[in-house]
Amino acid sequence: MPICKKKIILCLGFEGRLLWLETYMRQIFPQLLDGLSEFCEEEIGLKKIFILSVIGIIIIGGVSLAINSGKLILPVEKKESFVAESYENYPTRLCVSGNKLIDENKKEIVLKGLMAPDPQKIFREGNFSKDYYDGIFSFGGNVIRVSVHPDMYVNDEYYMWRYIDQIVRWAGECGQYVIIDWHYIGNPVTGEGKEMPDIQKNHMDLTKQFWAQTASYFKDAPNVIFEIYNEPAFIGSESWEGIAKEITNVIRESGANQLIIIGSPDYSFNLSWIKKSSISDPNVAYSAHVFPNKTLWKKKISEIQDEVPLIVTEWGYIDSDISARQSYLKGSRESFGEPFVNYLADNKIGWVACWYDDGWEPPIFSDENYTLTEWGKFLKEYAFKR
Helix, strand or coil: CCCEHHHHHHHCCCHHHHHHHHHHHHHHHHHHHHHHHHHHHHCCCCHHHHHHHHHHHHHHHHHHCCECCCCCCCCCCCCCCCCCCCCCCCCCCEEEHHHHHHHHCCECCCHHHHCCHHHHHHHCCCCCCCCHHHHCCCCCEEEEEEEEEEHHHHHCCCCCCCCCCCCHHHHHHHHEEEEEEECEECCCCCCCCCCCCCCCCCHHHHHHHHHHHHHCCCCCCCEEECCCCCCCCCCHHHHHHHHHHHHHHHHHHHHCCCCCCEEHHHCCCCCCCCCHHHCCCCCEEEEEEEECCCCCHHHHHHHCCCCCCCEEECCCCCCCCCCCHHHHEEEEHHHHHHHHHHHHHHHEEEEECCCCCCCCCCCEEEECCCCECCHHHHHHHHHHCC
C-alpha cells in the first residue's frame, strides 16, 4: 500500500476512512478480514462497522506510533531473500586479487562514489525515491555507501526491506555497487564513545544480529559489499582484530561470499595493525577515513597500500564558502582536496566522499535546491574525473 500522509487519512469522510481501513487490514491481516466478512454476511451492516471500528482503533493506534514528520509508515513484506527481476545491468561480484579488486571478468575495479545519509532520514525529509538515488548514481561514480545508523535501524523492524532492499535494487539497475555501512562510532564492547547511540540493546549482540540478517538476505546480490563497522574508537588493535574476525565469521556463516570491508581503531585511521593481522578471509579489504586534520594520511596509507586492498570510505572537507560546525573538516581544494585525490588516483585506491546532503558535514550541497558547495564542485568537476 502506498505511503499516505496522515492528514489525508484524517480528512477522509466516514465511509472513506472505513474503506481505507478495510483495504489496509485486508493487506496486512487477510485471514482476519476473510473471517470477519463471512461473519458479517449474516449480520447487519452496523455490526460490521462497529467491529471494524474497534479493530481499527487498535490498529491505527499501533500504526500511529510509526508516524514520523507527517509520514505514515506501514509494514512492508518481509521477503526471505533478495531477488532481482533481472541481473542484466548489475555489476558482478568483487573479489580480492593481491592488493586490488577485480570483478568476475577479472577486470580491475577502482571504486569511486558518494555517501548518502541514513535512508530513514532521507525518507523523513520526503526524498526517499528512485529519482533521489539516481541523482547520486549519475554524479560520476560506480558505488554508493549507505550508512545504516543502529538507532534508526532498531526503531523500524522493516528497515532492511523498506530501505536497503530498494537501494540495492535501484543501484543494481544502474550498474552500481552498494556498500552497506553499519554506522557505529565507538567501542562495540564497552559502548564507550560520545557518538554511540542510546539504545536498549547490547551493541555487539545487535551488530552480529544485523549482519546475520543482512548478509543472509543479500547473499545473492552481486553488487553488495559489507562494511562491518564504521569507525572503531576507544579500542586497541588487538581487541578490534578479534571483534572484526567475529563479525566476519557471522557474515560468512550466513552463506554470503561478497567483499567485506574492515575498518580500524582511531576512527578508521590507525592502519598499522593490518600488516600483522591474522584475519585470513580471502575476500576482505580495509578502509581508511581521512579528513584535513589527518596530516599524516600519506604515511599511514603508503605503509599498507601495496599489501592489501584499501578503500577510503569517508573523506572530504569544508571550504570557506560555508561555515563548519566541526573544525577538523576545514580545508581547501589546494591544501587537501587535490593532493589527496591525486595520490589516490595515482595509486588506484578507491574512495567514497561525504555527504550527498545539505546538512551532514561535509555537505556537497549548500541548500535543499542541490546548489553545490565548493567541495561539491570539486568532486563533480575534478575528483570524479581523475
